[in-house]
Structures are given as C-alpha cells and as structure tokens.
Amino acid sequence: MARVLLVDDDAAALDLRKVILEREGHLISMASEPDSARALFAETRPECVVLDLRLPDAEDGLALIREFRAAAPDVRIIVLAGWTLDLEGTPEAQMVNLVLAKPIRTATLVEALKSEPGRA
DSSP: OOOEEEEEHHHHHHHHHHHHHHHHTTTEEEESHHHHHHHHHHHOOOOOEEEEOOOSSSSHHHHHHHHHHHHHHTTTTEEEEEEGGGGSSGGGGOOOSSSEESSOOHHHHHHHHHHHOOOO
C-alpha cells in the first residue's frame, strides 16, 4: 500500500484510476491542475506521483517533475505521456522513475505501482 498522488486534467481518467488503485489498497489523492497538485503534494507527502505530462500548460508537467523531485528526492514519479518524445532529451527525463505511454491500461499502472522503485 502506498500514498499516491494522481495528477491529470482528465476528470474521468482520475476517477477511474482512483477507484482501481484504492481497490489495490493504495491511499489516493487527486489533482486536476498544477496548483492543487502542489498543495496536495505538500500536504500528503505521497510515496508515488502518477503525473499526466500534458497538462493545460505544456510546461506544467515538466515543472511539477522538477518541483516534486527537489522537494522529495525519494518520491517515485511515474509519468503518463501520449508522446514519449515530450520527455525525451529533457533534464526531467532523468528525474522520473518510469514513463508509461497513453492510453494506459489500468493493469499496467497497477503493475507499475507494485514494481520495485528505482530510476528508469
């Protein structure tokens, strides 16, 4: 069981992931925009962040990766990306543990949370 922060601007995706991950025993917090993600990160101190890279402002996903990694070097960061090239070659690519291509199968995300932490 882990404390997980889900960050995605797609409300339906957030709700679905929350239900499934709670069934797996995880404690879930959800944010649909960067400011609430920052507040929840500070409040809940998650062990893992599942972050949609493409938020309304394209820079927000990358900024959150930098901020979360700086605030908590041991937090696992799993990025969901429609285009993995969005992250490729950026300094933030070295700051994430895992990148999963969207659309993401729920079973893939569940397995990713069960896997051993570590840098991808």
